Amino acid sequence: MVKGREYERVFVYFDENGDGKVSPSEIKNRMGMIVGGGDVLLNEVEVAIESLDKDGDGFLDLEDLVGLIEGASAEEKLKDLREAFGLYDFDNRGFISPNDLKRMLAKLGESKSIDECRMMIDRFDLNGDGVLSFEEFRIMMQ
Secondary structure: OOOHHHHHHHHHHHHHOOOEEHHHHHHHHHHHOOEEEEEEEOOHHHHHHHHHHHOOEEEEEEHHHHHHHHHHHHHHHHHHHHHHHHHHOOOOOOEHHHHHHHHHHHOOOOOHHHHHHHHHHOOOOOOOOEEEHHHHHHHHHH
16 A cells, blocks of 8 residues: 555654654654754644644554544545535535536536536435535535
């Protein structure tokens, strides 16, 4: 699993003493090196670790680090989906109508009838209201 090895490499980089846990001082040291000797405050690092530390021991383990990285990735994906949804939701109403879909497809150079757009929406319209909510759009995009 390539992703797992990449996480392990990042973890090993921060785990200066090789004890399998990353302390606030290790993060402070490594972050200082990353930001070109900039001053990273230890109390800021401690607060960050406290919010990520699942077992409450004051250190980050590999699982905590993976959660941090994947959590950020999930947030980015959600942000990207919201932006994409906004491209279709022309009137900022919180849903994509068949007309919205037709308009966006036309912008993309694809001509569809309103009936074709309704059929496309119906495939993912979970509550049957004739439009796509963000949640339905998110499910469709997975």
